[in-house]
Amino acid sequence: MPDIHFEKVALIGIGLIGSSLARVIRRVGLAGEIAISTRRAETLARARELRLGDSYHPDAAEAVRNAELVIVCVPVGASGAVAADIAGALLPGAIVTDVGSTKGSVISQMQPYLPENVHFVPGHPIAGTEHSGPDAGFAELFEGRWCILTPPEGTDAGAVARLSRFWEHCGSTVDIMDPQHHDMVLAIVSHLPHIIAYNIVGTADDLETVTKSEVIKYSASGFRDFTRLAASDPTMWRDVCLHNRDAILEMLSRFSEDLSALQRAIRWGDGDKLFEMFTRTREIRRSIIEAGQEIDVPDFGRHVLSHPHKD
Numbered sequence: 638m639p640d641i642h643f644e645k646v647a648l649i650g651i652g653l654i655g656s657s658l659a660r661v662i663r664r665v666g667l668a669g670e671i672a673i674s675t676r677r678a679e680t681l682a683r684a685r686e687l688r689l690g691d692s693y694h695p696d697a698a699e700a701v702r703n704a705e706l707v708i709v710c711v712p713v714g715a716s717g718a719v720a721a722d723i724a725g726a727l728l729p730g731a732i733v734t735d736v737g738s739t740k741g742s743v744i745s746q747m748q749p750y751l752p753e754n755v756h757f758v759p760g761h762p763i764a765g766t767e768h769s770g771p772d773a774g775f776a777e778l779f780e781g782r783w784c785i786l787t788p789p790e791g792t793d794a795g796a797v798a799r800l801s802r803f804w805e806h807c808g809s810t811v812d813i814m815d816p817q818h819h820d821m822v823l824a825i826v827s828h829l830p831h832i833i834a835y836n837i838v839g840t841a842d843d844l845e846t847v848t849k850s851e852v853i854k855y856s857a858s859g860f861r862d863f864t865r866l867a868a869s870d871p872t873m874w875r876d877v878c879l880h881n882r883d884a885i886l887e888m889l890s891r892f893s894e895d896l897s898a899l900q901r902a903i904r905w906g907d908g909d910k911l912f913e914m915f916t917r918t919r920e921i922r923r924s925i926i927e928a929g930q931e932i933d934v935p936d937f938g939r940h941v942l943s944h945p946h947k948d
């Protein structure tokens with residue numbers, strides 16, 4: 638039995654992250670009841686077929702009624718609308734959290750709606766795949782991963798501790814961070830790589846001199862890695878770009894400057910510069926592996942490619 642237990646947990650949004658949470662909450666025994674709500678009737682029906690929860694609600698406010706823990710698992714652009722929907726039905730003393738990839742924007746969208754008598758502790762599991770929808774989730778997703786919490790100043794320490802313990806039972810290690818800092822860090826380590834992947838795959842697709850079938854046929858593992866990221870959910874990544882705009886633009890402008898320097902070194906045949914740079918970056922990879930962070934995305938969800946998800 639875990640040392641933390643919620644009588645009722647409500648999951649709003651039941652895609653990759655929401656359904657992974659439902660599975661691990663059930664497996665570990667973190668809740669007496671799992672209530673699920675999501676926007677589309679088909680997705681809710683699929684969650685029911687998969688037996689992800691104990692109750693299913695087209696209306697998010699119904700799902701959160703009497704829930705001690707509410708986890709909002711929707712694309713970041715929808716978090717304000719969800720907060721508006723659930724605000725009037727929240728249990729006094731409940732913990733309200735989310736899993737969004739951006740934090741500053743989620744806080745500014747949700748906080749104005751939330752009553753004073755709930756504990757708002759925004760969160761972000763640094764764990765995911767390129768798949769989406771309720772079929773894509775798996776209970777092990779959060780194992781050995783970080784989860785960042787960004788509680789606003791003055792948040793009740795007991796609520797932060799309870800939510801931290803919850804994520805630890807899901808297999809994660811928790812870090813507490815300022816939301817602005819979170820958004821800057823994630824812009825470089827997660828958002829930019831996805832944007833670069835979308836861009837390079839788009840560039841390859843637009844080429845006139847190289848055919849699409851050649852791109853597919855000869856794609857070496859480097860290009861394949863980009864195609865995995867570029868297959869990620871368009872709604873989710875549109876929202877990330879729109880909702881972490883400043884940090885992403887800052888990182889993109891640094892990236893462009895460095896790319897220009899690289900371009901110049903190639904144009905002028907400056908082998909020393911190229912060698913120096915490629916040697917420096919190699920060290921980062923080595924440090925990641927030494928820190929035990931080099932975990933390939935597991936194959937658990939791959940079969941869902943045959944179940945295209947429409948959300």
Ligand SMILES: NC(=O)C1=CN([C@@H]2O[C@H](COP(=O)(O)OP(=O)(O)OC[C@H]3O[C@@H](n4cnc5c(N)ncnc54)[C@H](O)[C@@H]3O)[C@@H](O)[C@H]2O)C=CC1
Nearest residue numbers: 650651652653654676711712713715737738765766769770
């Ligand atoms: N996919 C990933 O690798 C990761 C995603 N995240 C974050 O988790 C959140 C959810 O992402 P995924 O589970 O991957 O997305 P998903 O596309 O698999 O699932 C999203 C869910 O939200 C529901 N939804 C969309 N708009 C809604 C609305 N207005 N009201 C109620 N439900 C709504 C959809 O029906 C679906 O059930 C996003 O904020 C994303 O930034 C965080 C870490 C990793």
Ligand SMILES: O=C(O)C(=O)Cc1ccc(O)cc1
Nearest residue numbers: 738762763764765766767827
């Ligand atoms: O699939 C991958 O490689 C990811 O990077 C998953 C991911 C996507 C978004 C997040 O906010 C956190 C993790």
